[in-house]
Amino acid sequence: MTKAWATFEERVRTLAEYIWNRPCSPKRLGGVDVDGLVEIEPGAINLIEITVERNLSKVREDVGKLQIAKAAAFAQNVLAKCYCVVNGNVTDAMREAGAPHHIQVVSGDDFSKIFFNFDAYKAAREIAPFGSAVNPITGEQDRTAYVSVRYIVEGRKSDASISDIVEWLKEGKKIILLGEYGSGKSRCIHELFRSSGALSNSAFCYPVAIDLRNSWGLVRATELLRRHFADLGLDGLQASAIRAFNVGSLAVFLDGFDEIGSQAWSNDDDKLKAIRAKALEGVKDLVTRAKGGVLVTGREHYFPSNAEMFLALGLNPKETIVLRSNNEFSESELQQYFQHRDIDIDIPSWLPRRPLICQTISNLPDDDFEKMFSDGGGEVQFWDRFIRVLCERDARIHVSFDPDTIFQLFLQLARLTRTKSANVGPISLNEIQSAFEAAVGKTPVEEASVMLQRLPSLGRLGPESNDRQFIDLYILDGLRAKDVAGLSVGGEAAASSAGSAVWINPLDDLGQRILAKDPRVGRNGLLQLARRCFSAKNKVLGSDLVAALLREQDDEIDFENLDVDEGEFLRLDLRESKIRNLKITNSIFSNILLPSPGAVNVDIFSCSAQHVFGVTSDLGLPPFIRKLEAEAFDSVESVSRIRRIGLQPAHEILITIVRKTFFQKGGGRKEEALLRGLGKIGSSGLTSRILNILIRESLVERFKGEGGWVYAPIRSNAGRMRKMLDDLKGSDDPIWAEIGSL
Numbered sequence: 001m002t003k004a005w006a007t008f009e010e011r012v013r014t015l016a017e018y019i020w021n022r023p024c025s026p027k028r029l030g031g032v033d034v035d036g037l038v039e040i041e042p043g044a045i046n047l048i049e050i051t052v053e054r055n056l057s058k059v060r061e062d063v064g065k066l067q068i069a070k071a072a073a074f075a076q077n078v079l080a081k082c083y084c085v086v087n088g089n090v091t092d093a094m095r096e097a098g099a100p101h102h103i104q105v106v107s108g109d110d111f112s113k114i115f116f117n118f119d120a121y122k123a124a125r126e127i128a129p130f131g132s133a134v135n136p137i138t139g140e141q142d143r144t145a146y147v148s149v150r151y152i153v154e155g156r157k158s159d160a161s162i163s164d165i166v167e168w169l170k171e172g173k174k175i176i177l178l179g180e181y182g183s184g185k186s187r188c189i190h191e192l193f194r195s196s197g198a199l200s201n202s203a204f205c206y207p208v209a210i211d212l213r214n215s216w217g218l219v220r221a222t223e224l225l226r227r228h229f230a231d232l233g234l235d236g237l238q239a240s241a242i243r244a245f246n247v248g249s250l251a252v253f254l255d256g257f258d259e260i261g262s263q264a265w266s267n268d269d270d271k272l273k274a275i276r277a278k279a280l281e282g283v284k285d286l287v288t289r290a291k292g293g294v295l296v297t298g299r300e301h302y303f304p305s306n307a308e309m310f311l312a313l314g315l316n317p318k319e320t321i322v323l324r325s326n327n328e329f330s331e332s333e334l335q336q337y338f339q340h341r342d343i344d345i346d347i348p349s350w351l352p353r354r355p356l357i358c359q360t361i362s363n364l365p366d367d368d369f370e371k372m373f374s375d376g377g378g379e380v381q382f383w384d385r386f387i388r389v390l391c392e393r394d395a396r397i398h399v400s401f402d403p404d405t406i407f408q409l410f411l412q413l414a415r416l417t418r419t420k421s422a423n424v425g426p427i428s429l430n431e432i433q434s435a436f437e438a439a440v441g442k443t444p445v446e447e448a449s450v451m452l453q454r455l456p457s458l459g460r461l462g463p464e465s466n467d468r469q470f471i472d473l474y475i476l477d478g479l480r481a482k483d484v485a486g487l488s489v490g491g492e493a494a495a496s497s498a499g500s501a502v503w504i505n506p507l508d509d510l511g512q513r514i515l516a517k518d519p520r521v522g523r524n525g526l527l528q529l530a531r532r533c534f535s536a537k538n539k540v541l542g543s544d545l546v547a548a549l550l551r552e553q554d555d556e557i558d559f560e561n562l563d564v565d566e567g568e569f570l571r572l573d574l575r576e577s578k579i580r581n582l583k584i585t586n587s588i589f590s591n592i593l594l595p596s597p598g599a600v601n602v603d604i605f606s607c608s609a610q611h612v613f614g615v616t617s618d619l620g621l622p623p624f625i626r627k628l629e630a631e632a633f634d635s636v637e638s639v640s641r642i643r644r645i646g647l648q649p650a651h652e653i654l655i656t657i658v659r660k661t662f663f664q665k666g667g668g669r670k671e672e673a674l675l676r677g678l679g680k681i682g683s684s685g686l687t688s689r690i691l692n693i694l695i696r697e698s699l700v701e702r703f704k705g706e707g708g709w710v711y712a713p714i715r716s717n718a719g720r721m722r723k724m725l726d727d728l729k730g731s732d733d734p735i736w737a738e739i740g741s742l
Contacts, residue, residue: 030071086108130189169192180301284312416435457471557577592612
């Protein structure tokens with residue numbers, strides 16, 4: 001922890017005691033006062049003269065004193081080794097003043113290197129990667145600028161910055177930093193190392209950053225330290241590092257308590273708890289013995305309870321600061337991240353703001369970047385690349401981990417969730433083991449057990465539970481789609497087994513599009529599998545296949561008289577393709593999206609929906625949708641609700657004006673009230689052009705009032721305007737078309 005001294009002399013004497021593990025105190029010897037004397041053993045001493053004045057004459061004076069004291073000690077058969085420690089830089093002339101007399105003239109910083117050569121350690125440590133703070137594509141250290149994020153402090157209203165954490169560590173605090181995969185924990189460690197290292201020599205508080213993924217099987221604190229320095233090629237610093245640790249001069253950062261391998265896998269809660277405790281013996285020993293600050297990081301879901309976490313890590317919950325990384329960047333942090341990397345990007349709405357995802361973007365080749373973030377968007381391509389990066393990233397924990405194995409395990413777990421009442425889980429330990437066996441063909445042993453306990457995007461279900469659940473629907477939805485795509489090429493047995501299962505959780509928007517774009521699937525194969533599902537039990541899988549076919553964005557999709565009965569859809573998007581020969585009855589939709597560009601021999605009958613997008617009432621439904629029980633339609637009751645519909649700016653302005661003039665109380669709207677907020681929508685002058693068209697077509701009229709222009713509806717057009725509001729994107733009104741072309 002941070003040390004404070006009233007004088008430079010006190011600091012040097014304390015440092016001498018650390019170096020030689022002996023008392024250091026002033027002494028009069030040979031008629032002169034020496035600032036510090038350390039008795040190494042009988043017949044051997046070290047003499048220290050401490051020089052605050054930074055000039056050659058003072059150094060020569062102190063060298064003279066040391067010569068006298070050294071000679072007096074020799075007369076008593078005592079050998080003395082002498083140091084003149086200067087509070088500042090040492091010149092060549094100063095060194096030369098002591099050299100003929102075998103007296104070392106050194107600066108305070110150089111004297112501290114005898115205790116622990118932090119500069120040598122820092123140089124070696126900065127070259128090596130900091131945990132998972134690496135380029136996710138190449139595995140090399142991430143050297144881009146740090147984004148100044150904030151960390152949540154458990155039990156406090158205020159959050160914390162890097163500088164706050166540095167101060168806590170200098171005070172000797174014990175800290176846990178929790179966060180999900182890719183949330184920047186290792187990047188935090190790197191920044192802490194950089195920030196705290198600048199003050200290390202003056203405070204005797206040296207940061208040491210250890211990647212626990214390299215510490216498998218170690219049970220003692222000294223083993224962790226020795227392994228860390230040996231891995232950096234600093235074998236000569238091992239002893240001094242342990243000495244510094246023992247006196248409390250190291251602030252130790254332990255990155256990845258979830259990455260230390262246990263030696264077995266068990267489905268028994270008590271045995272698994274014991275396995276985790278055994279794996280963390282070395283960490284616990286270091287934490288409990290540490291006299292300086294300690295920060296430990298890991299994934300929150302690794303432990304089923306905080307009580308087990310504190311016990312396994314050797315921490316007192318009342319004396320430990322618990323921090324959490326935010327899973328996603330804020331808008332300002334996101335902009336700062338891309339600015340640091342000279343990336344000009346309009347952030348698409350579909351893009352999760354997780355740091356690892358943003359890092360993946362920053363490392364995309366130019367061609368891929370253009371494809372994914374052009375006007376057409378590239379969420380499907382990006383998801384494919386991101387999941388590949390994620391599996392490769394986790395496989396780097398140990399050489400026995402394979403990205404393809406991790407991906408196959410993901411697919412097995414994603415299929416398990418199809419039958420779960422909570423959509424995302426729970427997934428028991430037995431199920432995780434079964435999924436591993438299905439993916440790999442053998443029981444998980446040794447290093448594989450740690451992979452199962454820390455899989456990215458899986459989190460613990462709750463306190464005191466070893467069950468897991470998916471915490472990232474972005475990943476889960478895509479995995480489910482990839483699993484279905486595999487069925488279409490997996491042979492008769494796989495298709496038959498899936499078709500006869502009973503699933504309850506359908507694909508969402510992203511999953512439907514990933515399935516539609518998977519290069520392994522073909523339209524005929526999906527149609528055949530859908531027929532099998534609707535004639536068997538798996539109505540959800542059949543619905544997923546139909547929904548995915550609708551997302552192909554071809555000119556026309558012929559469903560060949562497919563009959564969908566008792567289907568269940570999270571999303572039925574009818575906007576992207578013309579449809580032919582499809583019947584859907586007695587089915588449930590979370591969302592239906594209209595309008596349809598065309599439908600021939602299509603019948604959606606006696607179904608229910610939570611929300612219908614694209615129309616504002618059942619009057620706007622196309623004729624092929626009959627007897628639909630809908631809980632909600634798009635609303636045009638306020639400007640904010642109109643904006644949520646996703647209209648073009650010109651149509652958004654048009655609908656707002658029509659609603660305010662025709663369907664709000666009053667005979668007319670003052671110009672200021674009518675146009676309030678519309679100036680921020682669309683290009684300059686767009687609102688004026690739309691008003692001129694409405695006046696030209698005798699839909700509204702304008703006259704002078706007491707406070708300026710007033711706009712009033714021509715009531716004979718109320719029915720026409722109501723139909724336009726009902727139909728929205730499906731409107732065939734010529735005014736809708738003209739204004740849409742502005």
